[in-house]
Structures are given as structure tokens and as C-alpha cells.
């Protein structure tokens with residue numbers, strides 16, 4: 001059992017005492033408190049200082065650092081340092097390195113240079129976790145643990161090492177028991193790919209042309225399970241040696257390489273690292289969006305992840321690393337608009353974050369991230385974000401914010417959007433049309449409903465869907481029976497997107513044809529699919545179909561059709577199926593139509609403005625670099641607790657709703 005959830009949202013910071021002279025620590029701690037911070041994450045990359053040589057521990061510096069922070073009234077989130085195994089360890093077992101798909105080692109000299117399947121490294125990870133937990137597990141300063149750091153970062157979920165190969169074979173043997181079952185499941189008769197024993201199966205890399213997608217999907221499942229079991233090993237040690245503390249992990253943005261729900265099953269709290277400007281620059285957004293939101297981030301990037309990780313954390317989640325200024329790792333790294341760090345922080349809190357923690361305290365003038373801003377500059381002066389953090393602390397106090405009771409089963413929104421990590425693996429393995437991504441479809445649908453002013457819960461396919469007014473299933477190729485049952489139990493509008501139900505768990509086309517099991521609820525059949533290159537589109541009344549189009553056989557009349565009469569949107573009772581990807585305007589129209597039907601209060605938000613409700617407080621956020629008026633959204637008698645009906649650039653307005 002972990003401690004009760006603290007009542008007030010907290011602010012924190014990521015700190016690296018080992019980077020700075022000891023004489024600075026006291027002053028750092030004092031200034032953290034002065035800034036309104038109350039918790040400090042430390043230790044995730046400090047293995048070489050904790051254990052400079054095998055078995056020789058130096059705890060003195062960490063003892064001092066924890067005492068100083070504690071003495072200043074700060075709580076500590078202590079990390080296991082397993083993302084950065086030290087050189088002596090790598091030299092002692094060089095085969096612990098992951099190999100890339102070409103078989104090249106991912107060498108020492110940065111971080112995350114380990115293979116999740118290496119049994120020797122697993123033991124080392126447990127040994128160092130035990131050592132740290134034995135020393136600090138009962139320390140009153142330590143309120144929580146972070147396992148490792150950003151599993152999967154730098155494409156490290158998959159490894160093509162010999163350890164991975166042996167573990168994969170064992171995993172397959174457990175899954176299929178008999179090699180004939182594997183041959184059957186994968187369809188290995190195709191191209192004479194049949195095996196006679198599990199020992200013959202290789203990792204799916206360096207094949208002449210594409211490997212069997214079923215082989216690839218099982219490899220992804222296996223790799224995901226390796227991350228989960230690596231994490232579980234640390235968690236079980238921490239639970240024993242440090243009872244009563246929360247255990248978390250800092251997940252990432254737009255990273256889907258492992259099943260986060262499976263990893264989070266062993267955590268108390270999900271955390272994620274929010275870098276809205278870096279993500280805008282690095283991901284699929286259009287040039288126009290990249291320019292428009294260069295200093296703000298796309299208005300739905302942070303929110304999408306807040307809502308995703310709230311689900312992953314079963315209601316409890318933190319922002320562990322909040323971008324404080326320019327980062328160092330995107331193609332271009334602009335500074336946030338003044339006020340943006342405050343906006344991002346308040347938006348996280350409005351979505352239910354218990355903690356917003358900034359990365360990092362002071363910019364390091366050395367090594368890889370010397371161009372990455374912190375709350376302080378390398379010369380120890382406040383950087384721009386420092387004052388915004390003070391503002392956030394003042395806002396939290398002014399609003400009297402308290403963490404609302406989190407019951408994992410209670411919806412916090414009226415709209416549920418179903419997302420599954422394996423859906424993304426399927427569309428990565430077999431895009432069929434360049435750029436098709438289940439994650440992107442989910443994001444686009446999310447964005448379309450957020451523009452209408454709704455709060456959204458992003459939930460796994462196993463979630464209880466009762467209590468929602470609108471259910472969206474953007475793209476879920478493998479539909480398990482539990483989802484079919486959940487959907488058959490609801491009467492509210494449900495929108496199901498293309499490619500849903502298009503594969504069996506073995507990566508085959510279902511015998512009934514897509515949408516497979518869902519045909520029991522929705523009598524349509526996908527007879528053919530086609531992908532459309534950029535510029536090639538199918539046109540209907542008020543919408544266009546792009547990239548993906550499905551030819552449907554059914555007696556159900558189409559609700560929306562192309563000009564040539566072929567159906568695009570089909571409705572049977574409360575369920576609709578969308579047989580393609582729509583352009584933005586078409587998608588917006590469709591979401592509006594369904595939301596109205598669901599009885600949701602559609603609002604017309606100015607471009608770049610988003611809303612989120614926390615308890616009886618309604619927040620509005622302006623992602624524009626210009627002021628925007630929200631007079632038409634504010635209820636006539638509402639007095640603003642923060643901001644006003646004129647939202648300044650990066651402005652936040654908060655008012656109390658009367659209906660609760």
C-alpha cells in the first residue's frame with residue numbers, strides 16, 4: 001500500500017547534485033523551496049558515483065544530498081540508476097549491450113546501453129536496486145521511487161542480441177508449446193518458412209525482404225514483455241525494502257514501443273516527460289502547424305499525453321519532466337513563448353496531474369545536454385522559467401487546488417477514446433499506405449473532439465465503457481472479445497474507425513473479413529482496402545477521404561457517401577463505422593454531428609484555445625501567440641478566478657462552474 005494521495009498538486013524539479021560542487025547544494029535547496037518546489041527527483045544517472053567500482057559503494061555524497069534536501073523541507077523521488085550502467089560493468093560483461101537490427105552493438109558512451117533480455121544485467125539491475133533501497137528505503141525524505149529512466153528512449157525497446165534471441169525462443173515456446181502451432185499461427189507455409197523446432201527461429205531482422213508480420217508482431221510482444229518484467233523485478237524489491245512509497249516510471253511522448261499498461265500494472269503512479277516544443281518539431285505535424293505553434297507546442301500534444309497517462313496510471317499520474325525552455329535534441333529548439341511554462345504546468349494540473357516537476361534545476365555547461373535550458377542558467381542565475389514556476393505556485397495557492405479523489409473506475413470525462421499500444425505495432429509492421437499510423441489516427445480524433453471543448457479519457461480496450469456519453473475507437477486492428485462485449489453493452493454513440501477488427505491476434509485477416517468480431521454488432525464487411533498517395537483523394541459532400549479507403553459490403557444504408565455513391569460512414573443502431581481517413585474539416589464535421597447526437601454541449605472554440613475541467617473549475621488555455629476573446633464561452637455571471645475573458649498569448653483563465 002502506498003501513502004494517501006497528497007491533497008494539493010505539487011511542483012518538483014529534477015536535480016543532479018553529482019553535477020555540482022557540494023558547496024552549492026544547500027543554497028540550491030533553499031532556492032528550490034523559495035521557488036515553490038516541494039519535491040526533487042535525483043539519482044537516475046548516478047551509478048558511476050554510487051558504485052565507482054564493482055562492489056565499492058560511495059554513499060557519502062548521496063547521504064549528504066538527501067539530508068540537505070530533507071533539511072530544507074524537500075521530499076525526494078529517488079531513482080534506480082539502471083539507464084546508465086557504468087563502464088566497469090559493461091567491460092565486465094560486454095554482451096549486455098543491445099544490438100541494433102544490423103547486429104551492431106549499441107556502445108557505451110551515452111545512455112540506455114543495455115539489453116532488456118541480458119540475464120546478467122537483470123541481476124545487476126536487481127543488485128543495484130536492492131543496494132539503494134536498503135540504504136534509503138526507509139528514509140523519511142524518500143516519498144517515491146522512479147524505476148530506471150524513460151524505457152524505450154533512443155529506440156531501445158528492441159534488441160537483436162543473442163540474449164534476446166534465446167529469450168525470444170523461450171517466450172515462443174511458452175506461447176505456442178508446439179512448433180506446429182507457431183507455424184500455423186504465423187502462416188509459415190507461405191514461402192516455405194516452416195520451422196521444426198523453436199531453436200530454429202531467428203529474430204526478424206536482416207531478412208531478404210520483409211519478415212513475416214506475425215513473426216514481427218510476436219517479437220514486439222516479446223520485447224514489450226521484457227520491459228515489463230525488467231520493471232517488475234525492480235518494483236518488487238522496492239516494495240519490500242521501501243514500503244509505503246509510491247513507485248513510478250517516467251514514460252515518454254509519442255513512444256509506443258512497449259505496452260505501457262503492462263508496465264504500469266506494477267506502478268502506483270504513471271509519470272511522463274513533457275517536451276511540447278521538441279515533440280512538435282520531431283513528429284508528423286505540418287509545416288504550417290510547426291510554424292504557428294513553434295513556441296507553444298500543438299495545443300493537443302501535452303493534453304493527449306496527460307489523458308493517456310491518466311489512463312495508464314489508473315487515475316494517478318505526474319509530469320516528471322516539464323520542458324522549461326529550449327531543449328537540445330530537436331531539429332530546431334526555439335524558446336517557449338513567455339508564459340508557456342506556466343500554461344503547460346496549469347494545464348497538466350487541470351488534467352489531474354498530482355505533480356509537475358521541471359527538467360532540470362540548472363543547465364549543465366558540460367556534456368550532451370549543455371544546450372538544454374533549466375530553471376537556472378549555468379551561472380546560477382534564474383533563467384526565464386524560474387519566475388513562471390513561482391507564478392504557478394502562486395496560482396495553485398490562489399485557486400485553492402486540491403487533488404480530486406481518484407477512483408480508477410470513475411470516468412473523468414464524458415468522452416472515451418480507446419487506444420492500444422499493439423494497434424501501433426500492427427500499423428508500423430504493415431502500414432500498407434505510407435504514413436499510416438494508429439497513433440496518429442488516435443491523435444487526430446482526439447484533437448477533433450478537444451476542439452469542440454470536451455474532456456477526453458484515453459482508455460485501453462479492456463476498460464469499462466459504462467458511464468461515457470460518446471465512445472471513439474479510432475483504429476484498433478486486433479479486437480479482443482472483451483471489447484466486443486463492452487461495446488455491445490453500451491447504448492451511447494460509438495464511432496469505430498477504419499482498420500479496426502482487421503487482424504486476428506495472429507496477424508491474419510479474419511475469416512469473416514474485417515471488422516472481424518465486430519460484425520456481430522455492425523453488419524458490414526470490408527471487401528477491399530486501398531491506400532491513396534498524397535494528392536489522391538475521394539470526394540464526398542463536405543468531406544474528403546485521404547490515405548485510406550475501404551470498400552464495404554453491407555445492407556446497412558450509408559450515412560455518408562462519396563460522390564460516386566460508395567459509402568464511407570455506416571450506421572447501425574448506436575454504432576458507426578468510418579471506412580477511411582477523413583480530411584480535417586470532414587473529421588471535425590463528423591465529430592460535431594456525433595457529439596450533438598450524444599447530447600454533449602458542443603462549443604465553438606477559437607483556433608488554438610482548449611478547455612479542461614477540474615472538479616468545479618473550468619480552465620481555458622490560449623495556445624496562440626495573439627490574444628483571444630472567450631466572452632462567448634464564459635457563462636454570463638461567471639467571475640474569473642484567474643485571467644479574464646480576454647486570453648493573453650499563453651494565457652490561462654479559470655472560472656468556477658455553478659452546476660456542481
Ligand code: GAL
Pocket residue numbers: 149150153273275321327328329359369372
Ligand atoms: C528526457 C530524459 C532526460 C533528458 C531530457 C532532455 O527524455 O529523461 O534525462 O535527457 O529528456 O530533454
